[in-house]
Amino acid sequence: xxxxxxxxxxxxxxxxxxxxxxxxxxxxxxxxxxxxxxxxxxxxxxxxxxxxxxxxxxxxxxxxxxxxxxxxxxxxxxxxxxxxxxxxxxxxxxxxxxxxxxxxxxxxxxxxxxxxxxxxxxxxxxxxxxxxxxxxxxxxxxxxxxxxxxxxxxxxxxxxxxxxxxxxxxxxxxxxxxxxxxxxxxxxxxxxxxxxxxxxxxxxxxxxxxxxxxxxxxxxxxxxxxxxxxxxxxxxxxxxxxxxxxxxxxxxxxxxxxxxxxxxxxxxxxxxxxxxxxxxxxxxxxxxxxxxxxxxxxxxxxxxxxxxxxxxxxxxxxxxxxxxxxxxxxxxxxxxxxxxxxxxxxxxxxxxxxxxxxxxxxxxxxxxxxxxxxxxxxx
Amino acid sequence: xxxxxxxxxxxxxxxxxxxxxxxxxxxxxxxxxxxxxxxxxxxxxxxxxxxxxxxxxxxxxxxxxxxxxxxxxxxxxxxxxxxxxxxxxxxxxxxxxxxxxxxxxxxxxxxxxxxxxxxxxxxxxxxxxxxxxxxxxxxxxxxxxxxxxxxxxxxxxxxxxxxxxxxxxxxxxxxxxxxxxxxxxxxxxxxxxxxxxxxxxxxxxxxxxxxxxxxxxxxxxxxxxxxxxxxxxxxxxxxxxxxxxxxxxxxxxxxxxxxxxxxxxxxxxxxxxxxxxxxxxxxxxxxxxxxxxxxxxxxxxxxxxxxxxxxxxxxxxxxxxxxxxxxxxxxxxxxxxxxxxxxxxxxxxxxxxxxxxxxxxxxxxxxxxxxxxxxxxxxxxxxxxxxxxxxxxxxxxxxxxxxxxxxxxxxxxxxxxxxxxxxxxxxxxxxxxxxxxxxxxxxxxxxxxxxxxxxxxxxxxxxxxxxxxxxxxxxxxxxxxxxxxxxx
Numbered sequence: 122x123x124x125x126x127x128x129x130x131x132x133x134x135x136x137x138x139x140x141x142x143x144x145x146x147x148x149x150x151x152x153x154x155x156x157x158x159x160x161x162x163x164x165x166x167x168x169x170x171x172x173x174x175x176x177x178x179x180x181x182x183x184x185x186x187x188x189x190x191x192x193x194x195x196x197x198x199x200x201x202x203x204x205x206x207x208x209x210x211x212x213x214x215x216x217x218x219x220x221x222x223x224x225x226x227x228x229x230x231x232x233x234x235x236x237x238x239x240x241x242x243x244x245x246x247x248x249x250x251x252x253x254x255x256x257x258x259x260x261x262x263x264x265x266x267x268x269x270x271x272x273x274x275x276x277x278x279x280x281x282x283x284x285x286x287x288x289x290x291x292x293x294x295x296x297x298x299x300x301x302x303x304x305x306x307x308x309x310x311x312x313x314x315x316x317x318x319x320x321x322x323x324x325x326x327x328x329x330x331x332x333x334x335x336x337x338x339x340x341x342x343x344x345x346x347x348x349x350x351x352x353x354x355x356x357x358x359x360x361x362x363x364x365x366x367x368x369x370x371x372x373x374x375x376x377x378x379x380x381x382x383x384x385x386x387x388x389x390x391x392x393x394x395x396x397x398x399x400x401x402x403x404x405x406x407x408x409x410x411x412x413x414x415x416x417x418x419x420x421x422x423x424x425x426x427x428x429x430x431x432x433x434x435x436x437x438x439x440x441x442x443x444x445x446x447x448x449x450x451x452x453x454x455x456x457x458x459x460x461x462x463x464x465x466x467x468x469x470x471x472x473x474x475x476x477x478x479x480x481x482x483x484x485x486x487x488x489x490x491x492x493x494x495x496x497x498x499x500x
Numbered sequence: 501x502x503x504x505x506x507x508x509x510x511x512x513x514x515x516x517x518x519x520x521x522x523x524x525x526x527x528x529x530x531x532x533x534x535x536x537x538x539x540x541x542x543x544x545x546x547x548x549x550x551x552x553x554x555x556x557x558x559x560x561x562x563x564x565x566x567x568x569x570x571x572x573x574x575x576x577x578x579x580x581x582x583x584x585x586x587x588x589x590x591x592x593x594x595x596x597x598x599x600x601x602x603x604x605x606x607x608x609x610x611x612x613x614x615x616x617x618x619x620x621x622x623x624x625x626x627x628x629x630x631x632x633x634x635x636x637x638x639x640x641x642x643x644x645x646x647x648x649x650x651x652x653x654x655x656x657x658x659x660x661x662x663x664x665x666x667x668x669x670x671x672x673x674x675x676x677x678x679x680x681x682x683x684x685x686x687x688x689x690x691x692x693x694x695x696x697x698x699x700x701x702x703x704x705x706x707x708x709x710x711x712x713x714x715x716x717x718x719x720x721x722x723x724x725x726x727x728x729x730x731x732x733x734x735x736x737x738x739x740x741x742x743x744x745x746x747x748x749x750x751x752x753x754x755x756x757x758x759x760x761x762x763x764x765x766x767x768x769x770x771x772x773x774x775x776x777x778x779x780x781x782x783x784x785x786x787x788x789x790x791x792x793x794x795x796x797x798x799x800x801x802x803x804x805x806x807x808x809x810x811x812x813x814x815x816x817x818x819x820x821x822x823x824x825x826x827x828x829x830x831x832x833x834x835x836x837x838x839x840x841x842x843x844x845x846x847x848x849x850x851x852x853x854x855x856x857x858x859x860x861x862x863x864x865x866x867x868x869x870x871x872x873x874x875x876x877x878x879x880x881x882x883x884x885x886x887x888x889x890x891x892x893x894x895x896x897x898x899x900x901x902x903x904x905x906x907x908x909x910x911x912x913x914x915x916x917x918x919x920x921x922x923x924x925x926x927x928x929x930x931x932x933x934x935x936x937x938x939x940x941x942x943x944x945x946x947x948x949x950x951x952x953x954x955x956x957x958x959x960x961x962x963x964x965x966x967x968x969x970x971x972x973x974x975x976x977x978x979x980x981x982x983x984x985x986x987x988x
Binding site for chain 1: 567568570571574578580596599600601686687696697698699753754755756757758767772930931933934937938942945946947948949950951952963964967971972
């Protein structure tokens with residue numbers, strides 16, 4: 122038997138160079154991308170994780186990194202920087218408790234619905250528990266700072282930019298896309314026009330908005346004064362300053378929504394639309410029953426991409442207000458940047474990791490609960 | 501004005517004024533110099549081609565926003581990238597750069613370079629701003645003191661005197677706020693103070709606080725108790741300073757909380773402010789016919805002071821007496837703030853020797869009277885007078901368009917500040933940027949925005965400074981703090 126086996130092995134021809142290359146071609150082709158990813162994404166991520174657990178200090182001839190455990194995170198969540206990251210909490214009133222209760226009921230309902238369904242898995246439960254816990258935490262922090270006499274920190278300010286900004290941009294982008302999909306004259310001109318803001322650098326947009334919104338020398342200053350509000354400035358009040366950041370962000374990013382949604386709308390099944398029209402369906406019915414199911418997967422994906430991007434907002438608040446008045450417009454990325462700028466690399470990395478955690482959980486949750494179902498809707 | 505400057509620069513070049521450098525000495529050498537965008541960048545950039553024509557060295561000026569400058573330079577040097585060969589920055593950051601061993605010791609070079617005319621450099625800049633532990637690390641290019649600017653014509657018209665105290669400042673600002681000060685038909689502002697967060701506003705807080713916490717001379721210090729490094733914050737003086745900032749905002753432009761000095765300067769020059777706090781730049785901008793509507797109408801004085809000072813033991817305000825205010829003028833304790841300390845050039849110790857020589861030669865060229873005397877008279881340069889010869893009225897100022905009367909008050913205010921025995925030295929302890937640009941700036945900004953009240957602001961600053969002291973080391977910080985202000 123052994124002799125036979127040896128003979129059989131000997132008789133197998135050795136693969137030639139070409140065959141070996143064929144066999145490893147896939148891995149070889151992927152290798153440069155893997156190396157680049159390791160060098161520019163994974164390795165920095167590991168280094169920044171170590172930075173988040175350390176204190177950076179200059180020393181003769183270079184610098185030192187002292188390991189301090191979770192101190193940087195503790196400072197953000199319960200220490201001296203809590204007001205900056207989470208915000209200053211106010212006392213809960215009946216309305217605030219009501220909002221918290223509503224959120225808790227909604228999350229419990231989602232969890233219960235999943236558990237009652239037939240496809241419960243261990244990974245699914247863990248994932249949902251993380252998503253539910255984080256969402257509840259974000260709701261509590263948001264309510265404690267927005268629905269009370271508290272002051273929001275950079276976490277809640279970032280969430281405001283993400284939730285309000287992306288929602289408004291999606292609705293505007295969808296509206297413009299629906300308009301430009303109509304057979305109107307000069308629609309190509311409008312398509313290019315609406316797309317222009319996306320091609321401008323964010324810092325350029327921020328400086329342009331700062332100039333436009335200048336209450337002393339800006340082009341709209343005389344108009345504002347004519348309404349008798351010359352003694353008021355958007356830059357000195359928290360909500361008006363946040364609104365200005367949102368306006369700039371919306372102006373910049375609506376074209377992104379617009380262009381992707383327009384492509385999706387133009388790819389919807391024309392025969393179905395025409396058949397529906399012949400059958401006397403209204404525009405609203407066509408949108409609800411044909412257009413929306415057709416564009417839902419693209420809409421879900423484009424919102425997901427925008428969500429990821431929106432969490433990283435920094436240019437506009439940095440240039441428009443420097444994060445002020447107070448901390449009103451400071452996003453998490455700006456928070457990390459300011460810490461980095463003053464050599465507090467540990468705190469900067471800790472804020473960066475908190476941003477990574479929150480944005481990852483939010484985006485995965487969005488993917489699982491919105492993007493995936495939308496694909497099923499299409500099928 | 502730019503054309504005038506270019507013409508004057510060309511004349512200097514043709515005449516070979518102040519040439520200590522040999523022609524072609526640095527052929528093929530490139531020096532990367534980092535500084536802030538705008539003012540300061542302008543003269544460095546403008547004079548780079550002149551210097552190249554003289555010596556062959558190519559000067560590549562890299563400009564970044566002020567708020568990024570400290571970090572960009574430090575990151576480049578600390579990481580060993582060393583793409584920045586030299587930088588023009590704040591003297592107070594020198595302590596961090598020296599701690600890492602990144603700054604070249606320039607003592608021997610300065611002593612050997614007669615063209616710098618070091619004896620003519622103001623004593624404060626020569627002995628404090630340029631030096632660390634007795635050695636020279638920076639070459640002064642700019643003189644910096646905070647001063648108060650006022651509209652002489654408006655004060656005269658209203659029968660008001662130039663404010664000597666912060667209380668009088670508020671009274672004048674209140675009285676003049678809302679009047680049309682430049683004839684454009686719109687109401688203007690009683691006071692213009694830069695209060696933007698993450699900018700250069702945090703220095704103005706110490707103007708007010710310092711006049712109440714420091715009264716016994718420079719070595720007393722205005723930031724910390726020199727006995728134990730306790731922040732001089734939890735006291736009635738700091739609280740009164742917060743009240744001043746809050747009330748002055750009522751008499752300022754509606755968007756004052758979003759204005760940096762680059763915004764308030766044109767406001768004053770365009771005639772929209774009755775009072776203004778700033779560095780010396782406003783004076784030279786105000787005499788520029790292209791930008792100023794207040795030529796012949798403005799004045800400057802030493803920063804207002806206080807008739808009450810803080811008792812460090814009790815934290816209470818006490819009336820000035822010869823004992824607690826030995827340097828008071830007519831019962832008012834003035835503490836002019838040498839905020840920032842004047843822009844200066846420092847050289848990367850890790851640069852090539854030839855590059856170091858070229859960088860030094862460039863800074864030497866910039867500071868030599870032939871160049872400096874022009875630059876300090878022009879607002880857009882960001883350079884203010886720092887040489888003794890620049891601080892008296894002469895053809896230099898006459899040619900720049902400043903009247904003798906204007907020069908008397910403008911240069912007088914700088915001289916009064918620089919010669920004051922009670923001048924406040926800016927904070928120059930390790931990581932001073934965190935104390936001022938992060939903790940102080942953030943707390944004041946939150947206070948002015950109404951996010952926190954006065955007591956919370958006091959606790960935020962005191963707590964933040966104490967936390968930094970603990971992290972970095974109280975004893976080490978105390979030793980350096982005492983050394984920098986010359987405390988006994």
